[in-house]
Amino acid sequence: MKRMSRILMVSAVSVALTASGTTAVVANPAEKPRAAAVAPVAADLSRGPLVSVEHLRTLTAREVAAELAGDKAGAWDTGAVRYGLDTFRIVYRTVDAHGRPTTASGLLALPRSGERRLRTVSFTHGTELFKGDVASVSTSVWDQAPALTYASAGFATVLPDYLGLGVGPGPHPWMDVPSETTAALDMLRASRAVATAKGRELRRDVLVTGFSQGASAALGLARSLQEGVDGWFRLRAVAPISGAYAFRDAELPALLAGQTEPKASVIYSALTLVAFNRLHHLYDTPAQVFRAPYDQTIEGLLDGTHTGQEVQAGTPDSIDALLTPRGRAMLAHPTGRLAAALRIADGVCTDWTPRAPIRLYYADGDEQAVTANTARCHAALRARGVHAPRIDLGTPDYGGSRHLGSHQTGTAAVVRWFHSLR
Incomplete structure (x- = not known):
């Protein structure tokens, strides 16, 4: 790629812009907890x-x-x-x-x-x-x-x-x-x-x-x-x-079956596990789902501070080189928290x-x-x-x-x- x-x-907040074009407004940060739905927004x-x-x-x-x-x-x-x-x-x-x-x-x-x-x-x-x-x-x-x-x-x-x-x-x-x-x-x-x-x-x-x-x-x-x-x-x-x-029934199977661009498949598979783990705790250590040496680097590489070129250079060219059998199985047959999270995503x-x-x-x-x-x-x-x-x-x-x-x-x-x- x-x-x-x-x-x-x-x-509808009333604000006055300063001559420089920058303004600051202080607001009450109180907020209701997040609901497990596609649109958990409260007025x-x-x-x-x-x-x-x-x-x-x-x-x-x-x-x-x-x-x-x-x-x-x-x-x-x-x-x-x-x-x-x-x-x-x-x-x-x-x-x-x-x-x-x-x-x-x-x-x-x-x-x-x-x-x-x-x-x-x-x-x-x-x-x-x-x-x-x-x-x-x-x-x-x-x-x-x-x-x-x-x-x-x-x-x-x-x-x-x-x-x-x-x-x-x-x-x-x-x-x-x-x-x-x-x-x-x-x-x-x-x-x-x-x-x-x-x-x-x-x-x-x-x-x-x-x-x-x-x-x-x-x-x-x-x-x-x-x-x-x-x-x-x-x-x-x-x-x-x-x-x-x-994502669960069409995209993930295509990624794992090699039906998508290889490097994109690798990066999306990594993103799925890393990003969803941050929210839903899918694994205890990266080594459970990522092969060495990527288990030591992949979470840091996907923290938003690395460019796409750096992520490309720091990831393998195939999913088999990235994922352990457990990691692949999690994506092939989602259960528990991952399955619940994917149901919300696919609920759109x-x-x-x-x-x-x-x-x-x-x-x-x-x-x-x-x-x-x-x-x-x-x-x-x-x-x-x-x-x-x-x-x-x-x-x-x-x-x-x-x-x-x-x-x-x-x-x-x-x-x-x-x-x-x-």
């Missing part, structure tokens, strides 16, 4: 207040188009570019995966459209191994492209970093949909405060999308918005792209009935998020009476990856669909 840093699954005014906001960039429409078209790995579609935009790094109060007070960061992009009341898009990103590879910190076109695409098309665009990425503390709880949901919802609340301070208003209806890991996160956010957990925001539509919605398609329009975008022959994920999600929703069209993106390519290409092609398709919804 050519870019291992780009792998899968890759509140709590202590969630979402701003810690700080910093203006990052101002771009004209011409500059946006040039940046999108200039990506060396593959030009992004510029057909929806209409306006210039401003971007802001937001740090806000939220809760961690155990319901304890913490902070997280994200990017807000506001179009220079002249409109006061803005339609809002929430975009949740795919897997990033390094804290700095997210839109609020990185200036790479890959990380910035969703913000540039949707904001230049006229949408207020909200991009949470999730917990532990960007400038948020601690390790990232990878594929933990409940904490992705709380982080995304609280980022919406914080973004509303920033928009208000700028003389803009985020309209109530939210258009939700996300890629890879962020596809599951998008469905988690969509569910909580539909359930009315926020007093202002509500769900308008949801458009996930290339998700691992059936099986445990609720979307009432808003929904489309599932995917690429043929995706080498990371196998298409069986989308097929299973579609079938689960259909069984609940939900019309969720599967949108075939064909065989797109970005830097040699069809999975990454689906993000690029899917973003162009989703912005057009969102524009058609009124």
Whole structure:
């Protein structure tokens, strides 16, 4: 894989901005404990207040188009570019995966459209191994492209970093949909405060999308918005792209059977055990599930401070070289705490009935998020009476990856669909 840093699954608070563009707000950190559900969000005014906001960039429409078209790995579609935009790094109060007070960061992009009341898009990103590879910190076109695409098309665009990425503390709880949901919802609340301070208003209806890991996160956010957990925001539509919605029954078997790109299979297998162990205690020592010498290094390598290239160099080329028999068995036949955690992750398609329009975008022959994920999600929703069209993106390519290409092609398709919804 050519870019291992780009792998899968890759509140109404009144604030006054200072002249420098940074403000601090103190909030009551009291919070209810985390519930074992896909969307464990409670209506709590202590969630979402701003810690700080910093203006990052101002771009004209011409500059946006040039940046999108200039990506060396593959030009992004510029057909929806209409306006210039401003971007802001937001740090806000939220809760961690155990319901304890913490902070997280994200990017807000506001179009220079002249409109006061803005339609809002929430975009949740795919897997990033390094804290700095997210839109609020990185200036790479890959990380910035969703913000540039949707904001230049006229949408207020909200991009949470999730917990532990960007400038948020601690390790990232990878594929933990409940904490992705709380982080995304609280980022919406914080973004509303920033928009208000700028003389803009985020309209109530939210258009939700996300890629890879962020596809599951998008469905988690969509569910909580539909359930009315926020007093202002509500769900308008949801458009996930290339998700691992059936992680237990489709994605893990594909990883173990060699049906996905080999290095991605290794890293996702390691992430599954390390990240879920941090939350659910699956093993006592790394040596129980990882072979030497990786048992001594893998947990540190996946702490968010190492780049994708460093993770690639520090992991073997095959799952058999990484996992002990016990480690492989845990992924092949999940039981106990791991099985329970995977049921929550896979509940994004099986445990609720979307009432808003929904489309599932995917690429043929995706080498990371196998298409069986989308097929299973579609079938689960259909069984609940939900019309969720599967949108075939064909065989797109970005830097040699069809999975990454689906993000690029899917973003162009989703912005057009969102524009058609009124």
